[in-house]
Amino acid sequence: xxxxxxxxxxxxxxxxxxxxxxxxxxxxxxxxxxxxxxxxxxxxxxxxxxxxxxxxxxxxxxxxxxxxxxxxxxxxxxxxxxxxxxxxxxxxxxxxxxxxxxxxxxxxxxxxxxxxxxxxxxxxxxxxxxxxxxxxxxxxxxxxxxxxxxxxxxxxxxxxxxxxxxxxxxxxxxxxxxxxxxxxxxxxx
Numbered sequence: 001x002x003x004x005x006x007x008x009x010x011x012x013x014x015x016x017x018x019x020x021x022x023x024x025x026x027x028x029x030x031x032x033x034x035x036x037x038x039x040x041x042x043x044x045x046x047x048x049x050x051x052x053x054x055x056x057x058x059x060x061x062x063x064x065x066x067x068x069x070x071x072x073x074x075x076x077x078x079x080x081x082x083x084x085x086x087x088x089x090x091x092x093x094x095x096x097x098x099x100x101x102x103x104x105x106x107x108x109x110x111x112x113x114x115x116x117x118x119x120x121x122x123x124x125x126x127x128x129x130x131x132x133x134x135x136x137x138x139x140x141x142x143x144x145x146x147x148x149x150x151x152x153x154x155x156x157x158x159x160x161x162x163x164x165x166x167x168x169x170x171x172x173x174x175x176x177x178x179x180x181x182x183x184x185x186x187x188x189x
Contacts, residue, residue, distance in 0.1 A: 025080050028076055048139075052107070063106060064086060064088050066099070069091075069101060071105055071131075073130070074130075083107075085106045086106060108135075117140075134152070141185055147181060148184060149161070149163075165181060
């Protein structure tokens with residue numbers, strides 16, 4: 001984890017425009033540099049955005065799947081999930097503001113990379129659970145047996161269900177969605 005070494009507030013994070021070529025998350029006041037993704041990561045994110053947008057449109061829901069938006073998780077913390085699903089109204093409210101949601105997203109998806117395992121599977125899980133993100137997908141292509149863990153909020157705690165191979169992923173938010181881990185891992189642009 002590479003940090004700038006200087007503590008800042010959430011408000012400073014929103015207005016700091018000195019790093020246009022790099023992406024940082026704010027973690028308890030520390031700016032944490034995000035490493036560039038590998039292309040499989042980009043392929044998976046694009047695939048998920050497309051299938052979620054298609055399902056949102058099919059159901060006629062007033063939601064949107066976003067790749068570049070942030071999620072505030074604590075007083076001085078803001079994460080940049082690989083994908084989040086939010087009400088369209090919440091995005092419209094932020095139209096001319098930094099794209100960081102203060103209210104919890106409906107769904108957040110993080111794609112694990114070798115350097116982010118603990119962060120995605122432990123730290124972010126706790127943070128998203130604490131702010132009541134209803135569903136958190138952890139897509140892990142780093143294992144010999146790739147998997148997707150769907151964390152569904154029940155009584156303020158995530159219940160986790162792990163999916164592998166061609167078994168359809170079950171989502172409480174999108175109960176009719178038909179996608180498997182194999183399909184996600186084979187994603188192409």
